[in-house]
Amino acid sequence: MIPRTLILTALLALTGTTQAALSWSSQLPPNPHADHAGHGGHGGRGAGTPFILRDGDGATAQLRLPTLVRRALEPDAQGLVTLQPSGLLSYHLLLATRSSPGREEVALRYHYLNGKPSDASPSLLVNSRKATLDIIPAPLTREHQRYQANGAYHYLLRYGDLPLANTEVRLTTSNGSVLSTTSDHRGRLSFTLPDDFPEVQAGRGANRPAEFLLSATHTQAGTQHLTTLSADYHADPAHWRSALGGWLALLGGFVGGLAVVQFSRNSSEENARD
Amino acid sequence: MTDRLNLSLLRKLVQLLAFLFLVYGSAIVGFYTADKISGALPALACAYDQQTADYCTLIPFQHQMDHRVGMVINAGGDLLKALLPSLITLGTFLLMFVVLNKAFCGWICPLGFFQEVLSLIGQKLGLRRIESLPEGLVLRVRPFKWVILLLLVFGLPLLAGLGSVGHELGSPYCSICPSRILTTLAAGDTSQVYLDTSSDGYFVLSLIANLLFGLMLAWGLFVRQPFCRICPMLALHAAFRSIGLVRLVKQGKPRCEKCGLCAKACPMDIREIHTEMEQRDVLFADCTLCGRCVEFCPDKEVLQLKYVTLPLFKADPAYFKRRKQAQGQWEKRNLLAWWRKRRGGAA
Ligand code: SF4
Ligand code: SF4
Ligand code: SF4
Numbered sequence: 001m002i003p004r005t006l007i008l009t010a011l012l013a014l015t016g017t018t019q020a021a022l023s024w025s026s027q028l029p030p031n032p033h034a035d036h037a038g039h040g041g042h043g044g045r046g047a048g049t050p051f052i053l054r055d056g057d058g059a060t061a062q063l064r065l066p067t068l069v070r071r072a073l074e075p076d077a078q079g080l081v082t083l084q085p086s087g088l089l090s091y092h093l094l095l096a097t098r099s100s101p102g103r104e105e106v107a108l109r110y111h112y113l114n115g116k117p118s119d120a121s122p123s124l125l126v127n128s129r130k131a132t133l134d135i136i137p138a139p140l141t142r143e144h145q146r147y148q149a150n151g152a153y154h155y156l157l158r159y160g161d162l163p164l165a166n167t168e169v170r171l172t173t174s175n176g177s178v179l180s181t182t183s184d185h186r187g188r189l190s191f192t193l194p195d196d197f198p199e200v201q202a203g204r205g206a207n208r209p210a211e212f213l214l215s216a217t218h219t220q221a222g223t224q225h226l227t228t229l230s231a232d233y234h235a236d237p238a239h240w241r242s243a244l245g246g247w248l249a250l251l252g253g254f255v256g257g258l259a260v261v262q263f264s265r266n267s268s269e270e271n272a273r274d
Numbered sequence: 275m276t277d278r279l280n281l282s283l284l285r286k287l288v289q290l291l292a293f294l295f296l297v298y299g300s301a302i303v304g305f306y307t308a309d310k311i312s313g314a315l316p317a318l319a320c321a322y323d324q325q326t327a328d329y330c331t332l333i334p335f336q337h338q339m340d341h342r343v344g345m346v347i348n349a350g351g352d353l354l355k356a357l358l359p360s361l362i363t364l365g366t367f368l369l370m371f372v373v374l375n376k377a378f379c380g381w382i383c384p385l386g387f388f389q390e391v392l393s394l395i396g397q398k399l400g401l402r403r404i405e406s407l408p409e410g411l412v413l414r415v416r417p418f419k420w421v422i423l424l425l426l427v428f429g430l431p432l433l434a435g436l437g438s439v440g441h442e443l444g445s446p447y448c449s450i451c452p453s454r455i456l457t458t459l460a461a462g463d464t465s466q467v468y469l470d471t472s473s474d475g476y477f478v479l480s481l482i483a484n485l486l487f488g489l490m491l492a493w494g495l496f497v498r499q500p501f502c503r504i505c506p507m508l509a510l511h512a513a514f515r516s517i518g519l520v521r522l523v524k525q526g527k528p529r530c531e532k533c534g535l536c537a538k539a540c541p542m543d544i545r546e547i548h549t550e551m552e553q554r555d556v557l558f559a560d561c562t563l564c565g566r567c568v569e570f571c572p573d574k575e576v577l578q579l580k581y582v583t584l585p586l587f588k589a590d591p592a593y594f595k596r597r598k599q600a601q602g603q604w605e606k607r608n609l610l611a612w613w614r615k616r617r618g619g620a621a
Pocket of ligand 2 (some may be wrong): 309316317378379380383385386387501502503505506507508560571
């Protein structure tokens with residue numbers, strides 16, 4: 001099984017769409033059904049969840065808990081870190097940073113871990129200061145929802161404490177798509193994730209998730225800021241779900257229900273006559 | 275209560291506010307799950323509605339049975355640790371449940387309210403309604419809510435976690451729950467109306483979900499609270515109803531025997547509310563604490579809604595008279611009557 005990070009790197013290299021950038025990537029277990037055990041963005045059970053820090057030479061990595069407590073992460077030589085449950089149920093942030101004269105790079109990835117319910121809202125984590133140039137999910141997907149192809153998702157681009165307007169943000173996917181958009185005057189931007197899974201199988205668990213990466217660059221006061229935000233996304237269930245069939249079944253239930261009422265009324269009237 | 279405001283009207287207002295809050299309330303309490311009030315609400319507010327302010331307790335139970343308890347039994351881990359999330363969910367449910375008891379059904383549940391709206395539509399269309407279901411049918415239907423609770427909320431998800439049945443049955447109640455379709459549609463999201471062709475199991479579940487919702491729509495126009503009668507939440511409430519602080523009490527009088535207006539008023543066809551003469555506590559398993567039986571009891575203080583020992587609302591002859599009159603006028607006004615009158619006038 002070829003690690004997906006390699007596929008991503010190879011694809012990006014092939015398409016020549018982006019320069020290598022500090023970013024997080026998930027490394028999925030080889031069994032495609034293993035993903036099925038999770039739901040709606042839940043994860044982090046059992047032996048821990050592996051992530052790869054890509055292009056991470058010289059970077060420092062940390063995990064931010066929902067309460068903003070920080071824990072250092074030590075990627076191995078391949079950039080692999082295995083995320084263990086923190087004890088708190090909610091979104092956590094994988095954060096990697098690297099600074100050099102004239103350049104500040106940040107990689108972000110939010111991940112849902114199981115544990116005890118936490119009082120801290122994910123808004124605390126997403127809005128906390130973690131990078132000069134920040135790509136903020138607005139909002140993160142909620143429980144029982146996850147990123148999926150053909151879904152529209154919104155983000156906020158922030159520089160320092162202020163929204164960053166008119167800045168290009170690129171979206172690349174591990175399935176080879178490249179999109180770009182520009183933040184509006186309030187720093188907001190949206191992407192509709194491409195329906196680019198090469199062979200969609202019927203069923204949520206039958207399709208391994210792919211990965212998308214948002215990247216933004218902004219230069220100010222002689223420093224180039226480069227930030228990436230990555231996440232998994234899934235095949236669009238509309239491939240194996242029929243909305244028309246659903247509405248027809250609903251209509252069938254309604255008509256059948258009316259028929260049952262009429263039938264029971266007729267038979268009770270007949271009984272009354274007898 | 276004033277002449278205009280009666281308990282039913284007050285209840286409708288509370289239900290409407292609860293519906294708005296539970297279906298669209300993330301705008302108030304915040305978008306994220308952790309912003310929610312509990313995640314274990316004793317009413318069918320749905321987790322699939324991305325705008326909900328809080329969601330029902332049945333979904334965490336199903337997931338915990340499947341992903342925690344079943345899997346840990348299978349893999350041989352620490353069972354007590356695996357049960358802990360379910361105990362936390364149950365504890366949170368009970369903390370809220372104790373405050374309102376079964377009134378979560380009669381006053382808070384979005385699906386309960388929706389069925390009352392359907393009933394209202396049927397009545398206003400002038401449809402020939404079935405005010406009370408035959409006793410035999412009511413008695414035969416009652417066990418279903420327990421079967422659904424034990425099988426679809428706990429049993430099958432546990433078996434799915436153990437690997438004995440397919441993953442389709444990991445959250446089978448949510449797969450057929452009418453509240454999932456109702457609340458997502460109400461939030462402008464049509465994605466929950468579908469037939470899933472990915473496997474036979476998913477196909478059957480999605481087919482049942484849509485048929486059930488369609489049936490509920492049709493029957494709701496003619497029969498009061500059709501889905502409530504088989505709702506697993508009603509069964510869960512019934513199991514813990516003795517700890518709730520809101521009570522329904524009766525002090526039967528000989529006149530009760532010839533009356534029976536309370537049972538006629540009851541949307542759940544609980545005839546025992548009329549026939550029970552010994553027991554003071556008349557909070558039966560199917561009761562939703564809607565209070566209609568108290569409103570339509572013509573005898574002074576025979577039926578009472580109480581908060582522990584504090585009377586909240588008592589049967590009262592003067593109130594009964596006003597209420598009955600108002601109900602009669604309300605029922606007279608419907609589309610069919612208006613149409614007949616118009617045609618009669620034109621002829
Ligand atoms: S589908 Fe029904 S049982 Fe499941 S979370 Fe929604 S309301 Fe609750
Ligand atoms: S019994 Fe009716 S009111 Fe109560 S939770 Fe179920 S659907 Fe809602
Ligand atoms: S017994 Fe009374 S309070 Fe309970 S559901 Fe029937 S009418 Fe409502």
